[in-house]
Amino acid sequence: MxxxxxxxxxxxxxxxxxxxxxxxxxxxxxxxxxxxxxxxxxxxxxxxxxxxxxxxxxxxxxxxxxxxxxxxxxxxxxxxxxxxxxxxxxxxxxxxxxxxxxxxxxxRPLPTYPHGFPNDLIEEFERRIGRKILGNKPASGTEIINELGGLHVKTGCPIVYTSADSVFQVAAHEEVIPLDELYRICKIAREMLTGEHGVGRVIARPFIGSHGKYTRTGNRHDYSLxxxxxxxxxxxxxxxxxxxxxxxxxxxxxxxxxxxxxxxxxxxxxxxxxxxxxxxxxxxxxxxxxxxxxxxxxxxxxxxxxxxxxxxxxxxxxxxxxxxxxxxxxxxxxxxxxxxxxxxxxxxxxxxxxxxxxxxxxxxxxxxxxxxxxxxxxxxxxxxxxxxxxxxxxxxxxxx
Missing domain, CATH: 3.40.720.10 (Alkaline Phosphatase, subunit A)
Incomplete structure (x- = not known):
């Protein structure tokens, strides 16, 4: 002192x-x-x-x-x-x-994707996670799960979307893609998204519920650059x-x-x-x-x-x-x-x-x-x- x-x-x-x-x-x-x-x-x-x-x-x-x-x-x-x-x-x-x-x-501003992510990047992402994806466009998180949630539940394909921010978001129903698997998928995206495509955050966006009543849960997880x-x-x-x-x-x-x-x-x-x-x-x-x-x-x-x-x-x-x-x-x-x-x-x-x-x-x-x-x-x-x-x-x- x-x-x-x-x-x-x-x-x-x-x-x-x-x-x-x-x-x-x-x-x-x-x-x-x-x-x-x-x-x-x-x-x-x-x-x-x-x-x-x-x-x-x-x-x-x-x-x-x-x-x-x-x-x-x-x-x-x-x-x-x-x-x-x-x-x-x-x-x-x-x-x-x-x-x-x-x-x-x-x-420099972090990259944004007003028209969705490039096809070659998405194709490589699909290859690495062993699944096809749905979406690949800018969207409201609540709106896109209502739009594509039913197809996601039917096919098991995760929903990929972005916003005006520098983000790569992956939405999945917790009963279709368990949290551990969703987090693994997002970690793969984070490993890929560097350099030219180095978005600020990859975000896991889990949700629950049934068609027309989907709601996002508190199990969101961000993977930052x-x-x-x-x-x-x-x-x-x-x-x-x-x-x-x-x-x-x-x-x-x-x-x-x-x-x-x-x-x-x-x-x-x-x-x-x-x-x-x-x-x-x-x-x-x-x-x-x-x-x-x-x-x-x-x-x-x-x-x-x-x-x-x-x-x-x-x-x-x-x-x-x-x-x-x-x-x-x-x-x-x-x-x-x-x-x-x-x-x-x-x-x-x-x-x-x-x-x-x-x-x-x-x-x-x-x-x-x-x-x-x-x-x-x-x-x-x-x-x-x-x-x-x-x-x-x-x-x-x-x-x-």
Missing amino acids: SSNGGFILADPRSLRTILIVLDSVGIGELPDAPEYGDAGSNTIGNIAKAVGGLRIPNLEKLGIGNIYPIEGTKPLKATGNYGKMQETSAGKDTTNGHWEFVGVQLT HFGRTVLNELADAGLPVIGVGKIYDIYGGSGITKGIHTEGNMDGVDKTLEAMQQYPNGLLFANLVDFDMLYGHRNDPKGFARAIEDFDARLPEILASMREDDMLMITADHGCDPTTPGTDHSREYVPLLVYGRLLRQNVDLGIRNTFADIGATLADRHGVPKPSIGESFYSVIAR
């Missing part, structure tokens, strides 16, 4: 940070948004207008209304610190955003717990994550985060709440999206009350997915940055951060591990 200006400074390895990603809750178009077809996108701003204002008093107290004028909120003297971040990596996918958080900049060493590896190598809640473990392929905790929806994600806060007194608790994106953004449902934001806001006091005096909470997003625009793709947007801790300064305007990697640099700075090659820490600005 050491002292500074009368305060006792804790060993940085004893500190805990809670990082929560509100998946796709962007806060306004980036300057290069028109190049991505996203001019005018503003996920949270446009949702608020569409529903006549958001009621998010707890996020408001942390300073979200100070970042951008959101109908239903107001700027005020915040208990937290606030700003927004711009993405320097090419693209607007989950993979790009999360890897940039921890210090990796992707200079690896992009090198990150601040997560530095934290884990320093002996700190790095706990991934939700799809965090899958996004990083387990690299630098000491434990992954599966979740089923936003509220379960909050529950599991609270449970982890009781179990792990130090290190990084890193959660992704995916319902905003999966259930509402991609389905162009601003009312559902607004309700999900308000539901998270209502749970936020539980998280704040569970924080220790020397904890730090960071809330952000990985991209936008504006449900008020015609398309269903992600949108190239700034993301909010809210930072709170009882021993931190309050109401500091963190401005526009030049890269999402400022989060990784701040984590490294706070926990006393080597910093990523990109990103600027804002910890000294908010630490007392």
Whole structure:
């Protein structure tokens, strides 16, 4: 322990940070948004207008209304610190955003397949897995299992599809292709999809039920492309717990994550985060709440999206009350997915940055951060591990 200006400074390895990603809750178009077809996108701003204002008093107290004028909120003297971040990596996918958080900049967009995957790639995939496939087109996951689920059950052929994201998704009924076999099939796809066809994620999408009543299960598993060493590896190598809640473990392929905790929806994600806060007194608790994106953004449902934001806001006091005096909470997003625009793709947007801790300064305007990697640099700075090659820490600005 050491002292500074009368305060006792804790060993940085004893500190805990809670990082929560509100998946796709962007806060306004980036300057290069028109190049991505996203001019005018503003996920949270446009949702608020569409529903006549958001009621998010707890996020408001942390300073979200100070970042951008959101109908239903107001700027005020915040208990937290606030700003927004711009993405320097090419693209607007989950993979790009999360890897940039921890210090990796992707200079080229990950490949997407608006017309399906090349025939030669599919033929080689079929040869390796010993099965023919169905689909091979961009589609909504719920719609394609209703369209092809009956034929899949009859033939045993897995359903392959993609989306506007850089993903290769394989859907199968759990009673037709058992989970172990589906995961094996996805691992084969991951081994194949490198280089030119190096998609960000291969995703196992199991489902159950009968014709007309198919539903996806919680046994989804992602197989992500690896992009090198990150601040997560530095934290884990320093002996700190790095706990991934939700799809965090899958996004990083387990690299630098000491434990992954599966979740089923936003509220379960909050529950599991609270449970982890009781179990792990130090290190990084890193959660992704995916319902905003999966259930509402991609389905162009601003009312559902607004309700999900308000539901998270209502749970936020539980998280704040569970924080220790020397904890730090960071809330952000990985991209936008504006449900008020015609398309269903992600949108190239700034993301909010809210930072709170009882021993931190309050109401500091963190401005526009030049890269999402400022989060990784701040984590490294706070926990006393080597910093990523990109990103600027804002910890000294908010630490007392």
